[in-house]
Amino acid sequence: MPEDATVQASDSEEWxxxxxxxxYDYLVRKKVALCSGTLRNMLSSESRFSEALSNKVPMNERAVIVEKLCEYLIYKSVYEHAKKNEEIPDFQERVYPEISLELLVAADYYDA
Known part of the structure; x- marks a missing residue:
């Protein structure tokens, strides 16, 4: 396998x-998606889920909810190893009140 093909293969598996x-489709880095317990189980190489092979996850949520989940997973990935004295911005300010209940249910299901 040529080196370029190896690089392209590993790049496609990162997303x-x-x-x-x-x-609507949202692309996130795999390390970000793995911040969700449910997605981590679906994408695990030991699982026999089709999502693990294709790196594609159909979600039963509206686009506005999936977008906020992606945003939260990125936020979680960035700040999960923050130092104790580092100031972490409040994520709640980014959540629209009209979607908060639906987002809360989705976050619970996806273990985000």
Whole structure:
């Protein structure tokens, strides 16, 4: 296998495609997606889920919810190893009140 093909293969495995119920796709790095317990189980190489082979996860959530979940997973990935004295911005300020309940249910399901 040529070196370029190896680099391209590893690059494509770094990304996960999350698809909302209304057909919108979101690409996130795999390390970010693994911040969700449910997605981690789905994408585990030991699992026999099709998501683990394709790096594509269909989600039963509207696009606005999937987008906020992605945003939160990125936030979690960035700040999970923050130092104790480091100031961490409040994520709650980014959540629109009209989607907060739906987002809370989705976050619980995806163990985010």
């Amino acid at each position: 996960v495609r999350l698809t909302s119920s209304d057909g």
